[in-house]
Amino acid sequence: MSPAEFSTAVINTLGLIALCAGVAMPVGSTLAILCFRTDVPGRKWLWMLVCSQIAIPLYVFAGGWSAGFGMQGWLRGMGWLPTDWLSPVRLDSPWQNLMAAGLVHALACIPWVALIVGLGIVLVPRSEEEVARTDGGNWFALRHVVLPRSGPWMMLAVLWCVTSVMTEMVVTNLYQVTSLAELVYLDASRGWISYRTWWTGIGVAAILWCIVLIVLRGAGLGRLGQWRIRASGEVWRLGRGRWMWTVGAWGGTLALVGLPLVSLVVKAGWQPVVVxxxxxxxxxxxxxxxxxxxxTLVLFTPEYYWSALLAVTSTAVAVGSAVTLYALCPPRMRQWLGLAILMLLAVPGPLVGLLITTGLNRSSPAILGWLYDSTLAAPVLAQQFRLLPIGWIFVVAITSVVGRAVFEQARVDGLTRWELATRVVWPMTWRQWLGAAVCLMIFSVGELSCTILVLPPGVTTVSMRLFEMLHFGMRHQDSGLCGVLVVLGWMAAAVVGKTLSGR
Structure with missing residues (x-):
């Protein structure tokens, strides 16, 4: 890693962050306000469409848009596009690559921004909002109460955009944009690991940790177990501009969700006609x-097998670890433990691979080398940096549904922790636990940045195979695999909504 490469990586990373946040924040925030506060027709269905994109992997967004707008996309094949748009190969200039990668990041972050800002909106105190509406109307309440009160959550949404760019290297690798995370990955994959590689990865993580601590404490995310989501405030009537906002919201959402899906279906059936x-x-x-x-179902049987085995194992470890930590941690310390666990999301994926490789790829003791080369121990450990925080959120949300009174009564009755778990908690929440496990397995199937450096020889997952194929453009099988991951992402989004509906 040369100083020039590092400087270029810093500039590219800042550019990607600006593009991602500059597009995702206004679009996602507007969708959240329209869905939670206004009388846009079909706003519940509109919100479901937005949230359906949350669990779709980042590289699938790139593949979906490339299927229509890329070098081998069907729109280019019809002659409707003069140049390549959103194609995961090198474009005409590095700036076009940067803009394409930033746009893909933004498209993937829009649903998360809408979800985070929407959560801030429903937590606005109803009394303050009603007073502001009485004094000056809906727009006055929006400017002086709803948006200021949602400020920490908007900061959290910006943090999500920053974290996505600084921890992921999949899209930047596809578009050949040298970001900080990509630089660490390239050094590690080539075997050029130096002190600069380590300091780059650790520096990125340290910067994100500092930002995470400030933003999460300001947003009150550590008090997750105390939240009670409710329908806050009255529905605002848009008046004469209702249909203009409706057309914009539905048109934009259908484009966000529908265009990649239609492109994948068209590309899967696309073929040349020779006369x-x-x-x-x-x-x-x-x-x-x-x-x-x-x-798609027949040719990738080994990839499905390894992905399923890794998903089941990683989910079992994540849920088991989250439950154990929650049970052993004193209640007054759970807020800080939860904050520490959530900060694992801010560790760049390539740095996770370097840490796992350094810890396990050793000749002494011999068992570590065997675990690294001959088992799934390395990718399972790597995926905990992404699955354990999600598992912790599920554990907190599900146990809070039981209620404090139930736990106090069990303590009075003298039940042990095992009896409490098997006789009280499990019968009341087994459906939620099952949904959480399914969701974590789906997230595991789509995860790539943490495991790409530590997959043992002979093991290729669905995400790894698709990532390799996307470097050569969009073909039939690529579209099929992207479609499989899109369906899994929809299932995960539905499971999350169902599991957390009691909150």
Whole structure:
């Protein structure tokens, strides 16, 4: 890693952050306000569409948009696009690569921004909002109460955009943009690990940790178990501008959700039509689509097996660890423990791989080398940096549904922790636990940045295979695998909504 490469990586990272936050924040915040506060027709369905994108992996966003707008996209094949847009190969200039990568990051962050800002909106005190509405109307309440009260949550949404850019290297690798996380990954993958590599990864994590501590404490995220989400405030009537806002909200959301999905379906059935003496034309075929679906299910059986095995193992470790930590930690310390666990999300994925490799890839004792080379221990440990925080949130949310009175009564009755868990908590919440496990397994299938450096020889997951294939453009099987991960992402979003609905 040369000083020039480091300087370029810093500039690119700042540019990606600016692009990501500059697009995702206004779009996501507007969608949150429209869905939670206004009388936009079908706002509940609109919110479901927005949230359906939350669990879709970042590289699937790149693949979905590339299927329509990329070098091998069907829109380019029809001659409707003169240049490559959002194609995961090198474009005409580094600035175009940077803009494409930043836009993909922004598209993936829009649902998260809407969710985080929406959570801040519903936590605004109803009494203050009603007073402001009485004094000056809806827009006065929005400017002077709702937005200022939601300020910490907007900071948290910006933090999510920053964290996404600074910890992920998948999109920057596809578009060949040298960011800080990408620089650490390239050094590690080439075997050029130096003190600069370590200091870059640790420096990124330290900066994010400082920002996380400030923002999370300001937003009160450590008091997760004390939240009670409610319908706060009255629905604002948009008046004459209602249909303008409705068309904008539904049009933008349908474009965000529908265009990549339609592009994947079209690309999966896209094939050339050759007629003697005429130029090659392209068209869509149902037979080709069904063939792609069959190939997607048959050709990647080893990848499905390894992904499922890794998902089950990682989920078991994450849930078991979260439950154990929650049970052993004194109640007054759980806020700080939860904050420490959530900060694992701020560790860059390539740095996770370096830490796991340094800890396990050793000749002495021999068992560490065996675990690293011959088992899934390394990727399971790496995925805990992403799954354990989510598992902790599920544990806090599910146990809080039981209620403090139930735990106090069990303590009075003299029940042990095992009896409390098996006789009281499990019968009341087993559906939520099952949903949480399914959700974590789906997140595990889509995770890549932490495990890409530590997969043992002979092990290739679905995410790794798709990542390799996307470097060569979008083909039929790529579209099929992206479609599989999109469906899994929808399932995870539905499970999260169902599991946390009691909060």
């Amino acid at each position: 003697d003496g005429q130029p090659v034309r392209y068209g869509w075929s149902l037979v080709r689509l069904l063939t792609t679906l069959r190939e």
